[in-house]
Amino acid sequence: MNSDIAKLKRELIDIGKRIAMEKLVVGPGGNISARMGDRIYIKASGSSFEDATEEDYIGVEIESGKTVDSDKRPSSEIWMHLECYKKREDVKAVIHTHPVYSIAFAFQDESLKPFTPDMVALLGGEIPVIEYVVPGGKEFAEAVGEIIKNHNGVLVKNHGLVTVGSNLKEALYRTLLIESSIKVIFVAKLFGKMRFFTKEQIDEIDNLEVEKYRKKLLKERF
Numbered sequence: 001m002n003s004d005i006a007k008l009k010r011e012l013i014d015i016g017k018r019i020a021m022e023k024l025v026v027g028p029g030g031n032i033s034a035r036m037g038d039r040i041y042i043k044a045s046g047s048s049f050e051d052a053t054e055e056d057y058i059g060v061e062i063e064s065g066k067t068v069d070s071d072k073r074p075s076s077e078i079w080m081h082l083e084c085y086k087k088r089e090d091v092k093a094v095i096h097t098h099p100v101y102s103i104a105f106a107f108q109d110e111s112l113k114p115f116t117p118d119m120v121a122l123l124g125g126e127i128p129v130i131e132y133v134v135p136g137g138k139e140f141a142e143a144v145g146e147i148i149k150n151h152n153g154v155l156v157k158n159h160g161l162v163t164v165g166s167n168l169k170e171a172l173y174r175t176l177l178i179e180s181s182i183k184v185i186f187v188a189k190l191f192g193k194m195r196f197f198t199k200e201q202i203d204e205i206d207n208l209e210v211e212k213y214r215k216k217l218l219k220e221r222f
Contacts, residue, residue: 008034008041009054015095015168016049024097024175025049030160031075034168035085035092038062042081044072062086076136083138083145084164091148091164093171098160099179101186106155112178113196120197120205122170122177124152132158153178 012034019025019032030049033042039059043049047056058070060078062085067074075081081094105112112127114120128147133140133156144162147154153163153174161178165171188194197205 005036005041005059006054008036009057011168012041012043012057013052013054015172016043016052018172019095019097019175020049022176024099024179026098030095030097031077031081032095032168032171033075033081033093035062039068040081040085042074042078044070045075046073077140079136079138079141080144080162083141084148084162087145087149088164090166093165093168094162095164095168095171095175096160096162097175099175101182102155102161102179103159105182105185106157106159112155112181114202115184115194115196116181117205118177119181120202122173125202127151127153127155127178129155129157132156135159 012032016032019030024030028046028048031043033040039061041057041059043052044056044058055070056072058072058074059068060066060074060082061068062082065078065082077096080096084091084094106129109129111129112123114123114126128151130143130147133143144154144156148162148164152165153161155161155178161175163171163174163178165174185194
């Protein structure tokens with residue numbers, strides 16, 4: 001194994017452990033991947049984030065879907081991951097989790113709209129909701145891919161959350177921010193009021209020089 005692949009696998013292990021620590025999945029649920037050249041490295045089917053080793057992150061060719069350098073099977077969501085990479089060249093990481101609040105929010109049939117500067121800067125716009133599709137197949141992959149073409153995340157009814165990023169940390173931060181933001185909505189509605197940004201406010205934040213600088217740093221540092 002060359003040093004670049006070994007480094008990427010260690011990062012996948014670290015991100016996976018963070019996902020488990022944040023309780024964004026249960027047991028072997030969820031899956032993550034990262035792109036390296038013409039292939040991705042993705043969690044093997046049946047492995048859990050907290051116990052996964054380098055051998056549990058296996059190579060798959062993006063165009064053919066063929067597994068390389070391993071006898072293990074990739075995650076059942078391999079087609080969804082590959083579709084995200086095919087839809088956007090700038091996507092270098094995909095994270096699929098099952099966060100409690102995100103799953104509950106998806107039932108409301110409402111896209112997650114920005115209401116804080118961090119949401120505008122990091123999510124890049126609203127996060128749509130799609131109907132439940134049987135997991136693991138190409139129909140699910142196509143449904144997610146159609147949203148990822150123009151968004152950095154998607155909420156899937158009765159299933160979970162998918163986020164993408166220019167690197168693993170950006171995809172993880174998007175996952176964490178979406179789940180945290182939905183918790184805010186839940187608490188705000190308990191108090192009785194919720195307020196989202198207007199388009200003018202979103203544009204104003206998006207054009208701030210400090211936000212452009214933060215986005216640039218996030219993509220360059222990791």
